[in-house]
Amino acid sequence: MAYQYATLKVNGKRLNETLQSTCTSWGALPNSTGMRRLALTQEDKHVRDWIVEECKALGCEVKVDQMGNIFAIRPGTEKGRKPIAMGSHLDTQPAGGRYDGILGVQSALEVLRVLHENNIQTRCPVALIDWTNEEGARYPGAMMGSGVWSRTTSMETCYKTIDAEGVTVEAALEDIGYLGKTPCDYRENGLESYFELHIEQGPKLELAKKSVGVVTAVQGMRWFVVRVAGVEGHAGTAPMDARSDAMVTAARLIAAVKDTATSTGLGVATVGVVTNDTQAQSTIPSGVEFIIDARCSTDQMVDDLCTAMFKTFDDIVKKEDNKTSYHIVRSYGVPEAVFHTDCIESVRASAIAEVGEEKIMEMKSGAGHDAAWASKVGKSSMIFVVSKNGLSHNPNEYTSPEDCELGAQVLLQSVLRYDEGVKSGSILPYKSKI
């Protein structure tokens, strides 16, 4: 039997109206299209409540797990099958945009709406997932919900994590009514496969004049906390050559992070957070801490980049000869994730059918995503659409209505093609690599 849903279309107008109106209602920054919808806040609660109701109205069963991850499941025809899932996250950075994460969840809702109104019968159930705290902005530890679900992150540790006001994740989940009872564990609440539509968050598609990214992997990522220790002193009286100034040393190291990433060409490295213990105008800083975010295509390249960076650090501290010292703590890491052929090929076929071979680009994701954790315990892959000027984590983040629609359309088709593969027997159950 030939593939029967080739002409089925998402409703782009409805998708874009839904995306914009829910952003305007819950978490919009004033005077811009920027968003501040931090995980587990009231803004997050409101949009969660809304999407749960929408999914129920479409006949979905809604489960909330112990980390607040939402699974809205539309039944399939074959008993005992796990869902083909589509998902992303509804939380944002403190000053983020309307597309990072949000597009993936709203497009999943649009797919459910299309399946519902066309009475499509899939063999596998089809699910929408909203993962908790993907951004790691309010609570450190990005991709927290999917990390626990894939058993790569400890739920107990996450529960105790606090925000700037000292509120724990567990208390925040309870407070907004999303401390669910479904086990947060892929072994007890598993998936057939997982597809995530996301904006690229980089400029590659746009620069190459391509429309759809067929994502085959997520690059490896590591975060390090670097603490430089000096000696506090008076800015007016300590001679320059008698100082042990933690800020000056930290400044040289921060510059070296960029210079090493650039000169080695191994990947990208960023210092996004700097804190100064003393923070007084006439005090020589005694302690400065900063966080390095390093990412490369492979774990080996991340290792090589970090080794080169820390060697440069040693040279700088030795040369500075101002008695400052530093130490490094690895705070977070996500190994490179390789997506599954069954999912990648479903996406590729769907993207080619929509825009043609010449408009697609096979690529790796520079950013971490919930799909990276999902790929550790099952089949998954991602679809990228264009980010204007490559901007993300920025109120000016923008993806055109046409590109949003295109992404949702490829998502719809990828899910249906995958289900077709299950029906035809060309797609076999997942075999764990572990």
Place this chain on the structure above:
Amino acid sequence: MAYQYATLKVNGKRLNETLQSTCTSWGALPNSTGMRRLALTQEDKHVRDWIVEECKALGCEVKVDQMGNIFAIRPGTEKGRKPIAMGSHLDTQPAGGRYDGILGVQSALEVLRVLHENNIQTRCPVALIDWTNEEGARYPGAMMGSGVWSRTTSMETCYKTIDAEGVTVEAALEDIGYLGKTPCDYRENGLESYFELHIEQGPKLELAKKSVGVVTAVQGMRWFVVRVAGVEGHAGTAPMDARSDAMVTAARLIAAVKDTATSTGLGVATVGVVTNDTQAQSTIPSGVEFIIDARCSTDQMVDDLCTAMFKTFDDIVKKEDNKTSYHIVRSYGVPEAVFHTDCIESVRASAIAEVGEEKIMEMKSGAGHDAAWASKVGKSSMIFVVSKNGLSHNPNEYTSPEDCELGAQVLLQSVLRYDEGVKSGSILPYKSKI
């Protein structure tokens, strides 16, 4: 008539006990001899209330002016004379020590106690002054109280200045009961002269094995706020060569502040405060602000240092070629201050009498002090004693009990010698340089 008080001594034990016990009671940091007694907080209120009561018990009239500056005045024998004042400040840095400022006020109290118990009759009144917000730590704008009193700073602007919680100086003064009615104006609440005992806050006396600094001037100082503007972006997806990273540029400029001060040898320059607008681990910083504190012996040298520094900034930003930009706002400045011969010679004679010529050192102050503002509108000078290891603005700041006693003794003698000069006619009234 020969000088009659040469053998009069302060009570070093009492001075040191008073200094330590009041620090322990109001503002002590846990597990150290560090202090956190921010201006106009409850800790500041308690120590103010205490010193007001102590001065009243010694027969002083206490006036509080519109900026909360405390003037405790012991009457003299000649009607119409203005006071010979001794003072400093009781507030500290967020993590400061027990001597910076506090020693000067507590020694002034010890002098009043000695005059009182020995029934010394001075021709001029003798006053203790506690100046408000010398540190500029809770409220930006160091030497705020003396700045307004000397009419070099606007009281209206100071009243509106806010702390990190948005509380204004005026509200904080009212809250702790120190929004006084005495005009904060040297023309209406004037002094005959002003002496300030202070710790050196630098290593020069100790390195030269000297005991007392006879301070002849205060070096010029300027503060600049530098803002670097870049473009926010995603740390995982933006290629290194397509970034406009404000943190990297700021890091290079901060290093250049140190390098320019060192290479020109003109003075000292410090970056004590850095803030990052975005402060998120996976976001390329779009805006970073830092504050430069530059000080040299003369105003001309400050100008020359800043010119050299900003030229280097231009070169760096041009070379960086990452589309970041910067702009500089001069936020604060204190011109070099030259002390008055009458006061300097009173200090010199007193210091020589105590420790001998070979143990004194004529020096300029690297730090700003209330005495710098007082010198703009009247006669003033300072006495320095040893800071162990030159440390200050640091919980480990330390001056030995013997050096504290020595400083107070030189202060007592300087005041009495100055008064003697007034009696003998060798010291004439102040003539304004303006």
